[in-house]
Amino acid sequence: MRRAMRAEALKLCTLPGIWLAGLLALAVPMLLAWLASSQIRRAVETGQLGALYDTSTTDSGFTALTVAQVGFVVLGVLSVSSEYVRNAQAVGRGRQLTTSMVATPGGARRMVAKLTVLLGFATVLAVAATAGTLAVARWALGGVEATWGNPWPRVAGAVFFLVTVTVIAAALAELVRGGALPLTLLVINSSAVSFSFLLSKVTPLARYAPDLALAHTFLTDTAIQDPLSPGAGMLVGAAWGVAAIILAVLLHARREA
Numbered sequence: 001m002r003r004a005m006r007a008e009a010l011k012l013c014t015l016p017g018i019w020l021a022g023l024l025a026l027a028v029p030m031l032l033a034w035l036a037s038s039q040i041r042r043a044v045e046t047g048q049l050g051a052l053y054d055t056s057t058t059d060s061g062f063t064a065l066t067v068a069q070v071g072f073v074v075l076g077v078l079s080v081s082s083e084y085v086r087n088a089q090a091v092g093r094g095r096q097l098t099t100s101m102v103a104t105p106g107g108a109r110r111m112v113a114k115l116t117v118l119l120g121f122a123t124v125l126a127v128a129a130t131a132g133t134l135a136v137a138r139w140a141l142g143g144v145e146a147t148w149g150n151p152w153p154r155v156a157g158a159v160f161f162l163v164t165v166t167v168i169a170a171a172l173a174e175l176v177r178g179g180a181l182p183l184t185l186l187v188i189n190s191s192a193v194s195f196s197f198l199l200s201k202v203t204p205l206a207r208y209a210p211d212l213a214l215a216h217t218f219l220t221d222t223a224i225q226d227p228l229s230p231g232a233g234m235l236v237g238a239a240w241g242v243a244a245i246i247l248a249v250l251l252h253a254r255r256e257a
Contacts, residue, residue: 008118011082012121015078020074021071024070025068025072026128026129029068032064034139034140037057040141041142057141058147064133065133068126068133068162069161072165072166074183075118075166078179080248122163130159153230155218156217158217161217164214164238167241169182171247171248175248197223212228213236214233215227
C-alpha cells in the first residue's frame, strides 16, 4: 500500500492541470476576499455604501471560499479522470489505467491509495486556501473590525466543505470514467448557477445536498430558508463524503479496464 500511495502521489503532482487547480483554489478566493473587504473598508471610512447592502464583516473572507471549490472540483476530477485519458497515437493510444493495473493489482487497493493521497493533498490545500483567504480579508479590512467571533469552528467547516467537494468530484469522475461531464456540471454548480440552491426553492429536502448542508458550517448568511445547523451540516457532509469514497472504491474494483 505504501508503494501504491507513493505512485499515486507522484501521478497527482505531475498532472498537467494540478497547478490550475491550485491557482483556482488559492489565488481566486484571495483576490475576491481582497476586493470585497477593501470595498467594505472604503464604505466604512467614507460613509458611502455604494453597491453594498451593509458593512457587516461577519462573513468577510468566508464568502470568497465558496468560489475556491472550483479549484477543488478540478483537483478531484483530474485525479481520477486522468486514468482514463488515452495517450497519443505515437505511444500506442493506451491509458494510464493500464499501467496502474500492472503496477498495483487490485482495483480496491488502487482506489484506496488514490483517495488517501487525494484527501491528504486536498486537506493541505484547503487549510492553505482558508488561512490565506482569511488573512487577506483581515488585512484588506484595515482598521475595520472583522466580526468573526470564534473563527475556528467556521474554519474547520470551510476546510471540511472543500475536502468533501473534492471527494465527491472524484467519485463522479469515476462513475462516468471521464472528466468532461462532471467537470462541467460541478464548475457550473460552484461558480454560476447552484442547482442545489434552485432546488431549495422547490423542496426543503435540497438543504441535505452536500453544498447546502455544509455552507452553514462557515457562513452566517446563506440565503437558504431554514438551513441545517452547523453540527447537522457536518454530519450530512460526512455522510456524503463517506458515500462518495465507498462508491468510487466499489466502482473501480468491479469494472474492467
